[in-house]
Amino acid sequence: MTDAVINTGAMAFRADGSNGARKGVQVNRLDGGLINGARKLGFSFDGKRYEGHEGDTLASALLANGVRLMGRSFKYHRPRGPLTSGSEEPNALVELRSGGRQEPNTRATVAELYDGLEANSQNRWPSLQHDFMAINDRFSNFLTAGFYYKTFMWPAAFWEKLYEPIIRKAAGLGSISFEDDPDAYDKGFLHCDLLVIGAGPTGLMAALTAGRAGAQVIIADEDFLLGGRLNAETFGIGDLAGSAWVEQAQAELVSMPNVRVMPRTTIIGAFDHGIYGAVERTADHVLAPEAGKPRQILWRIYSKRAMLAAGATERPIAFENNDRPGVMLAGAVRAYANRWAVTPDQTVAVFTNNDDGHRTAADLIAKGVKVTAVVDTRADAPAVEGAELFAGAQVIDTKGRLGLEWARVRLANGTTRDVPCGALAVSGGWNPNVHLTCHQRGRPAWREDIAAFVPAGDLPQNLSVAGAANGDFSTAAALRTGAEGAIAALSELGIEAKAGDLPKAEDAPVNVTPFWYVKEGKGRAWLDQQNDVTVKDVKLAHQENFRSVEHLKRYTTLGMATDQGKTSNMGGLAVMAELAGKQIPEVGTTMFRPPYTPVSFGVMAGRSVGEEFRPTRKTPSHKWAEEQGAEFVEVGQWLRAQWFPKSGETHWRQSVDREVLQTRNSVGICDVTTLGKIDVQGKDAAAFLNKLYANAFAKLAVGKVRYGLMLREDGIAYDDGTAARFAEDHFVVTTTTANAVLVYRNMEFARQCLFPDMDVQLISTTEAWAQFAVAGPNSRKLLQKVVDSEFDISNEAFPFMGCGEVTVAGGCRARLFRISFSGELAYEIAVPTRYGDAMIRKLMEAGEEFGAVPYGTEALGVMRIEKGHAAGNELNGTTSALNLGMGRMVSKKKDCIGNTLSEREGMNREDALKLVGFKPVDSSATVYAGAHLMNADGEVSAATDQGYITSAAYSPVLESSIGIGFLKNGDARKGEVIRAVNPLEGHETQVEVVSAHFVDPEGERLRG
Amino acid sequence: MIINHPILGPRDSQEFTYLGDAALIDRPDWQAEDAADQFHDYLYLRDNPAGAHRELWFHEQGDRSWLVVTRNTVTHEILNVELARDAARARGRSK
Amino acid sequence: MGKFDNHGLKAVTPLGGFEPRVDAFTGLLIREVSDCALASLAARQGDEDVLQSAAKSFLGGSLPEAAAWNEHGDFAAWWMGPDLWMVSAPHDEHELLAAALKEAVGDAGSVVEQTDGWCRLDMEGSRCFDVLERLCNANVRAGKPGDATRTSMEHLGVFLLCREPGQRYSIIGPRSSAASLHHALVTAVNAVI
Missing domain, CATH: 3.10.20.440 (2Fe-2S iron-sulphur cluster binding domain, sarcosine oxidase, alpha subunit, N-terminal domain)
Structure with a gap:
């Protein structure tokens, strides 16, 4: 690397x-x-x-x-x-x-x-x-x-x-500070031919074999030292001490550019098709990460083949008071002594059911630690040199207030012996670390000879298992299966790897007699120390009929929390099996799921926190709007100016009212770049739009714009916008800001899946053009100062719903559309985005003589409510064209998406909801969006519901609160006074049903 | 999951948007006698097989191809991937 | 920024400056490139071959294969999807690239001006692999010159053009999110270098 x-x-x-x-x-x-x-x-x-x-x-x-x-x-x-x-x-x-x-x-x-x-x-x-x-x-x-x-x-x-x-x-154990984590976390992506999970003898041998063959290899280990158990044991490999062999292997791996060695990296999950999650702790071992550097990295590893070489975990034996500080796993005591040069106490006793436990006694004695006894459950236990052996014996209790002082042993002859010890090294045998093999629902199988579960069928795709993780516990077997596994995996990829000569290593057989818990004693024998689950708890669960392992887990909490029962599950299963009179494999195991060990939320979030949670999209006039002191609002990923406060204005309503009135009285300017724009071309472009829009587009003249409504196939309206025809075979359609991605996706679906032979080409041009709405009675006068004089934009030459290409500011290419959302005489003018910043300044400068104002999304919203234009609140996923008052627009003469099902009886009821306007009877009262409509008299209930208000605002033009919404049979009820109620918040307002078009209902202004 | 894109080769399913049953390609004829019933079935009735399932995926963070992916819903094994446009044509769709 | 700026509007780059931005790190450079005109070119159904040959005479070479890019003199092009390419040329000489391309391909193709739809950030230096693998899932270490991959960086869809593996890349993303893309790149560089 x-x-x-x-x-x-x-x-x-x-x-x-x-x-x-x-x-x-x-x-x-x-x-x-x-x-x-x-x-x-x-x-x-x-x-x-x-x-x-x-x-x-x-x-x-x-x-x-x-x-x-x-x-x-x-x-x-x-x-x-x-x-x-x-x-x-x-x-x-x-x-x-x-x-x-x-x-x-x-x-x-x-x-x-x-x-x-x-x-x-x-x-x-x-x-x-x-x-x-x-x-x-x-x-x-x-x-x-x-x-x-x-x-x-x-x-x-x-x-x-x-x-x-x-x-x-x-509940819970530790606490959090509630302060922001100051550190950064990264995500990343890696690819390899072979991922080796675990860098013990198995993994190292596999990585060496694959690396030497030239394959792209990643070898990861959760430990900061490579070597696994080789660092914890005293046996050598070849002529070298285990740890020295590790050092040599590591040096060779690091020297290979095709091998990535990743210590401090936990493979947390095996996902579909060779994808693995890995957490690399890059700065957990230092006081604080360097500036800009992450504390941890979450890697997504794409592997062609993977090998699990995760070793094995020792399991304890349960007995009374087996949880005192000082009672430890025998392999751990050995690791502390050999790797860390530490003994938990100067006197140690051993309690084991297998030969491996004896290694702890031998290693401690060699280090000069006093071993007071080796208690072996097996009557035929092998001899021990340097310590007293109690064969066929059991530890039945311990004493010591805040730590172990002595253990009581029931000897084979029935007498007891109290053995002084500050630490008791317990070994119940070893469980292969099968966890990752189960992440795709694989279930392990029981191997009687080693009394443990090993990986069975249904492994994650392209994963193999080797070494102790597969139940091959000796060092020689680890080296051999590691090399063989790598060769087999690579040969499937067409890469030839050679075995080479394997170094000599210990090859001791597993010698274990299953022994799970000591039956003697009335006190508590701990199975799961993290969740305080005892043998008695499992018995109780069994007695109360929680007998499936999954029920046992939920009822007792055995195997839950941060360790996920790595040291306790087996014991729990064994007790349950015995109570049920079954064999352990008949009881089965609970499901292992990712992550293998706990993962911090921070690394899951990566850089997607705070302001960087998602990318921000900025409009072309963003910098200028900032200079004006605009308040911004997030609309999707866009930041849009919400309003532009002027000095002296203390409430947002003052700004918004001013922007609305000045636009309606003279002229206002708004950045509308955020609307989605999709370029549609091809011989069948018009036919294609006919399929997508409920209304007809085939006959739209070149140089004209038309409003269009899009339906879902179920007849519900989901987006609206305009389509401008620039040529017979060329349209530019707009979508709402929020639905731009969805509309594009649906258009591609129609193009590729429904009408594959239509000649249509689609591409988004949203970002390419900076587009500004110029609205109000003085908008034409303003634009005439900006659009170059050779272009006639008079009412006659450039009427309502016209569009065309022009130049502005002395030669800058631009597109002009005469469309109106506000209901005023209005245009939208677009220039290449690079000129957007200059264009807003130019427009404001040209508008100075008219008192032109910039307006934000709030004023935009007020004006469209005043005009009765539907927006997201009305296109809310439940409303049809009929509800929106556009029923007649839906062409019955052609096929379009949503057409057929919009004719369903239920969607065409006589008393269907219709979009109308609402004005409070008392002009000082407020109309609330979300309020439900009730008849003037009668009870307020779901059964008597008449509809609901979707949008409401204060109209500075009408000097009253107004709303629009859906009312049963609404267009026949104008003039009726009804109630708008919100029982939840205690509002009730008398409102008069009116036309949704509060301002200029005849549409004279926009045609003027 | 990894989807073997017919043009681009293996790509992470994270790059795709999932739609659902590939039967959505078979949009009924609006002029059929029983068009309303056919559209009802088309839109609302789905098989939910435990096993091989033909489904539509959109390569939104890629080349914008719609794909028909045949996937075993039990094992996530992907049995076949084709461009939806080819699949649609093969099922008789045209203009 | 070029002869078409003779009108009264002054152009800004996607990152908002009057000049393209450059960020230098130890052994690595991120450069904003804003002097390219872009136009998308899509084949009309049934005219794929006509388009290919018309484009070939216009560009001076063939359009690239799937997931690839190439260049011929002033012109470069990359594959965006089936029968869809992006063509690029120096803005000063080719501001009207889309119009010229349309004239060249006629009814065989659909052309759309894309010049200001994108921002391009070039990355140069020896640590490109390490930076890119924190940003996207593309297998950059197995990449070769001429690769054009559409991928995603911190939720942004981008084109990644490989110029020299491990050394030189162009990253082309949506213009409105230029600042976010730039931030993501700079953050990743700082995390690595």
């Missing part, structure tokens, strides 16, 4: 023995590990200062400092410490950072330590050590599964006022 910067830091601090850490302060720090002891990092937890090292996570650094207690549990507020060393962590959730950057529920086990890191515990008050809410633990008998459903049912009235606020306050 040419420019990719890879800096995991791994190469910088491969340590040899002594790592330079200050052991006096970091009481549980060991020798060795992959931390850089020379680089100290200061951080704080709950306000207290600590010191860790480069390469630490927050959890490893806290453990090094002797801190095991990191959180309180969700429901019972029980003290908890880390269970794991990875992203599956249920317990050690903290609030990271502060202010706008505060992030709740962050797993301390994956939070990379940096200098100045600030973390706080959550879900406790007043402090982690003394949490008053721990009182819940005393009432645990009442807070069992289904507690909410049972307890808060009655009385119903209590729910909203009492129960919900209390629950909401108690």
